Amino acid sequence: MPHRLAPVCDAIARLLSPHAEVVLHDPVKDEVIGIWSAFADRAVGDPSLLGELEELSATGPDVYGPYPKSLADGRRLSSVSAVLRDDNGEPDVVLCINVDRTAFETASRVLAAFAAPVVGQPRVLFEHDWSETLNELVADYVRERQVAVDQLTKEDRLELLVQLDKAGVLSQRRAVPTVARALQVSRSALYQLIAQARKEPIDADPS
Structure with a gap:
């Protein structure tokens, strides 16, 4: 049965497509329980490797990032993760949104080139x-x-x-x-x- 947050994750992925993937993690089992618009070759049931969040400082209540990540092909990502808790205050799922910076960095270079000083008129x-x-x-x-x-x-x-x-x-x-x-x-x-x-x-x- 799809997770109750599946429609939310699907909506976010559709909005940011093709520049972002959305991943739901089970923090207890430390495994992926849902993935939308996947960047890398991983699937539901793969290890989450959430230990990286322990090395980050929270930027809000149960929110981490944006923080940098990289894919095997060299693409750089900006990621943000949110810990969602159950009624008892225990971590229930971790929602991660990973944004591929490639298109934005390319656009930034193009705009910077246009903003360069213009050669004086002949x-x-x-x-x-x-x-x-x-x-x-x-x-x-x-x-x-x-x-x-x-x-x-x-x-x-x-x-x-x-x-x-x-x-x-x-x-x-x-x-x-x-x-x-x-x-x-x-x-x-x-x-x-x-x-x-x-x-x-x-x-x-x-x-």
Whole structure:
């Protein structure tokens, strides 16, 4: 007759498939009494070898792990075990969940590769693209200050305009409407800010 916890073990194995196996052990007989999505070549009735739990420190009431294990083929596992007691407080069964770390470690390496520093844009392609420079300078500025563009103060915009002017953005043809959109201000407001940033009057370019 299947153990009363068989549906629970089956549900856990189905949820984590194919990355986990679930095993029920008899702590008195020290043998496997149920196994779902088995990783290794073992079956019901095989020795449980639960002595390893005696070497671990509990991480909760009757809970051990996660702790590392390895398979014969070299795969590494993260395991957690729970001792379930009967009405008299004696150990009844031990539930173990073993998760194969292979897929997660592979995914971690892939994500780490994507997160690696990006090689700078080829200068030959972008040296004349002043709008790219505009976007980069504005993005860097708001990111460093952890503030949205629409929350920039007048002083912030003046400081940013000085950077844009030094980078040659403001001297580009039709730069004003593009910069105004980037800073989320009107053209007239931008002309005033530019004049103040340069400390001299500036005539509005009708273009």
